[in-house]
Amino acid sequence: MSRSRVGAFARSFARSTSASPVATTLCRSAIRPSGARLPADSRHKRLTAASASSSLSNVPSDTPSSASNSSNAIPRSVVRRQSGDLSRSARYDTRVVKRPAAIDAGLQLGLRNRWYPIFESKDLGSGKAIGIKRLGEELALWRDSSGQPHVFIDRCPHRGAAFSEGGTVHGQELQCWYHGFRYDGSGQCTAVPVEGEQTALANRVSITSYPVEERWGMIWAYIGEVDLFPSPPLELPDEMLRPDWAGHIARATWRANWLLVIDNLMDPMHASWLHAKSYTLSKGKKSARLAVRELDDGFIVERENQRGVNFDWTEYHDNGSLWFRLEIPYPRSAGPGGPFRILGWSTPVDAESSLSYFLRMRHVSGWQRRLWDLLYGLYLERNHWNVLEQDRRILESQRGLSSRLWEHMAQTDIGVVRLRRMLNEAYWSQQEVYLAAAAAGRKPSSGERVKALLAARGAGREAIPV
Ligand code: FES
Ligand SMILES: [Fe+2]
Known part of the structure; x- marks a missing residue:
């Protein structure tokens, strides 16, 4: 679903419930543009929203009656652990603590719908x-x-x-x-x-x-909640639909939150360093300025100083699923067919781990495809897994989302920053709809899920300082 569709639905839903002063109060208290300071009376408003949501407890539910038991709620232990990760020095490092929250903790289990x-x-x-x-x-x-x-x-x-x-x-x-x-x-x-x-x-x-x-x-x-966000058709990238493209599925289950995985996909510069000794990513400049261009359903981030040499550009799309496209040159020994592309999805498992599918696609058909398949089985796949293993090691070394408390972004992180902003916008648009539905007494498919999301909002503010 495009951001504009979600946003339009959120606005129209909020308008339809604006006759209710309770709904209006709840909506206003719910919306916090990424990084904005909480209003002085935010604690009161949060309590108001939470208590209003308790009216949902009578809604028939297929999830446990306790929000804390819901799989959507952020476990308090996670919140405590994240807060506890702040060392004394970091707690008093104003460069860290004063920085606006990089991402809402409610996203750590994925963007629903x-x-x-x-x-x-x-x-x-x-x-x-x-x-x-x-x-x-x-x-x-x-x-x-x-x-x-x-x-x-x-x-x-x-x-x-x-x-x-x-x-x-x-x-x-x-x-x-x-x-x-x-x-x-x-x-x-x-x-x-x-x-x-x-x-x-x-x-x-x-x-x-x-x-x-x-x-x-x-x-x-x-x-997600299909009664609030009807499911759009599943749209797959062109390469998966065209007969002149072929591909292989690579599945990776890592002890890394999905947000860290997709940060990595929007960060082309890591290839020149992390994968500097790899089969495909050893060439090109090791520094660059990166630029962002808008796409209909996302954006592209690309190096300004080289193309077709290394991992030089990457795209993010949100058209009902969140997916990524990037291109990597092949050496001559990979046979005819030019560079290969990676189409990527990362699916959260829980707050600590994720399941990612990386489709390795190449513009080949006929005998070229058969040759690629042969070389893939002989040695290309092994080389690709060596690269992915480097990604796994470095992402797991970040030890979860608390790594964001110590970040100092470079210009080359421009794609990561843009990605987080777009995810935050999509997330808060959804929260507006959930809260409006709760305030209007509209019966969601799972009332307890709304309660859990509200709980996640509160937990997120505690988990990551603003
Ligand atoms: S039939 Fe009794 S718990 Fe499923
Ligand atoms: Fe990588």
């Missing part, structure tokens, strides 16, 4: 549900008898057992192991066998089922 690649098709069999964690949520992934994958919150609404613990597929339905309740692909309960054939309970019970698509060998889920 976007498509994310969550699993590879080849790894999902049939017959039973498996458990995965994405965007901090425990999810049950299963494939029905027609081959269609489904993603549920991994918690049976009867008494909370995990579907992934023994849940079995029967035709188009998933059956919980504990008492046999059955659910169709939409998440609607269809049978309560412990009550016999005729029961009204089934109609009243449902579980959140996220929209799912299976494209290009991957399972994609739209993780």
Whole structure:
């Protein structure tokens, strides 16, 4: 979904609720442009917003009744750990503490209401549900008898057992192991066998089922609140749709928050240093000025002093999923076909780890494609993994988002800064809609999720000083 669409929806929703003074107060208190100081009475307003959200506690929910138990809430232990990471010297270093928050902590579990690649098709069999964690949520992934994958919150609404613990597929339905309740692909309960054939309970019970698509060998889920942010079509980059491009999927699971991974993707200059001894990234100048150009759905950051020599440009797109495109030259030994491109997505697992898909694409077809595949299997893939291993080591060495408390940005971080700003804008646009919905009493698909998001807002302010 484009930022403009989200923003327009947020504004129209806020207008539609402006008749309510409570809603107006809540909206104003919710919106904080990135880096702006909190108003003097912000504590009062935060409490007001939180207490208003408690009215949602009567909303039927498929998540636990306690916000602190919700997988969306930022655990207090994380907040404490981040605060505790501030050494005495850093706490009194005004260059650090006075800097506006680099990013809202609410983003650490991902930007909701976007498509994310969550699993590879080849790894999902049939017959039973498996458990995965994405965007901090425990999810049950299963494939029905027609081959269609489904993603549920991994918690049976009867008494909370995990579907992934023994849940079995029967035709188009998933059956919980504990008492046999059955659910169709939409998440609607269809049978309560412990009550016999005729029961009204089934109609009243449902579980959140996220929209799912299976494209290009991957399972994609739209993780968010579809009643507030209807899912847009999943749009894949051109290279994935054209027959004259070919590619390979590389999957990387790292102990690094997804925000650190995507920072890295918008930072071309690291290639000349971190990957200086690699097969593909050893050439070119080791310093540069970088420039940013706007794109329809994102931006490009590029070196001003060279092109086609190293990792010289990279793009960020937000068109319903958040994805990245960059190009890397190949040596002659990689065969015909020119440079290769990386199309990247990073899906948060939890606050500490992420799952990234890097598609290595090349403009080849016919015999050139077969030759590339051959060389890829012989040695190119190994060389690429050596580069990714360097990325893994350095990103994990940052030890989480608390690394941002000590940053001193260079001009070459211009892409990182722009990325964070755009994510912040998208995040706060969403918060406006969530809060307006809560204040207007509109019933979200999961009232507890809104509570959790509100809690995350408060926790974020404590976690990162402004
Ligand atoms: S907890 Fe799933 S059927 Fe009882
Ligand atoms: Fe890298």
